[in-house]
Amino acid sequence: MKAIVVTDQAAGTAGMTLVERPEPQPAINDVVVRIHASGFVPTEMEWPSTWIDRAGRDRTPAIPGHELAGVVTALGYGTTGLSVGQRVFGLADWHRDGTLAEYVAIEARNLAPLPGDVDFTAAASLPISGLTAWQGLFQHGRLEAGQTVLAHGAAGAVGTMVTQLAREAGAYVIGTGRAADRQKALDFGAHEFVDLENDALEDVGSVDLVFDVIGGDIQKRSAALIKTGGTLVSVVGPVEAQPVAGLAVDFVVETDRAELGEIVRRVRDGRLRTNIDNVSTLDDAVAALNPTERRKGKTIIRVHP
DSSP: OEEEOOOTTTTTTOOOOEEEEEOOOTTTTTEEEEEEEOOGGGGGGGGGGTTTTTTBBBBSBOOOOOOOEEEEEEETTOOOSSSOOOOOEOOTTTTOOOOBBHHHHHHHHHHEETTTOOHHHHHHHHHHHHHHHHHIIIIIOOOTTTOEEEEEETSHHHHHHHHHHHHHHEEEEEEOOOGGHHHHHHTOSSSEEEETTTTOOOGGEEEEEEESSSSSSHEEEEEEEEEEEEEEEESSSSOOOOOSSSEEEOOOOOHHHHHHHHHHHHHTTTTTTOOOEEEEESSTTEEEEEEESSOOSEEEOOOOO
């Protein structure tokens, strides 16, 4: 099968190559999925799990990518809950070969059924961005209707999901980003927008929840805005700034079949829009994943038609 592999951590995405690899075989509780579309997060090149296994051993050449949508082609021993021919989408294990390939072996529990009226390309953009937003807002941030959310990177892949889900839940959403991001953030549902390069962040006043995808000085300044009992949720590693009278939580997204179902249901209903910037083929994936311009949303690799 065709697959993208990486071998050099220092080279990052520039070190990607398209090669031939053996088709994967399903282990116990696995399925094999013929991938129709795959998502990719550029920060994967910085994750230890891209380069070493759980025992700390080198796992290169590794196939990156963790988001997928496709069709089940084989079941491993003991696998239940899915069937051959079923449309699925989900999130592959961090330490195993991933989804920038024609096929992937993946634990069945990491997948959710994909309705027939949701396109594979749209579905492949959902797992990391959607689950990150869902878990940050509702599991870790304990968001309630009537609260105010400060969503950093509101025009990005995660930020647009945060904005839409928070607004649907009855929150008031203040998005942030660069000046060029203003209209997109507002189009995805932000009530207000703060240009972090030219506006005063502190002018937004007190907020109940900060969803941080930036870190650094912005995180420290944001922590000071959190109300008593509020929460700073971070996806950029250990929190450096603690709210005076609130909580600070950093987390790594986890797969969850029920949550994937909630997310895709909202896509079907028109309540949740995807944020896809570029769709490329597997043959052209290396160039697509090394863009010369700033990304404006998800890059999706279309593997099979």
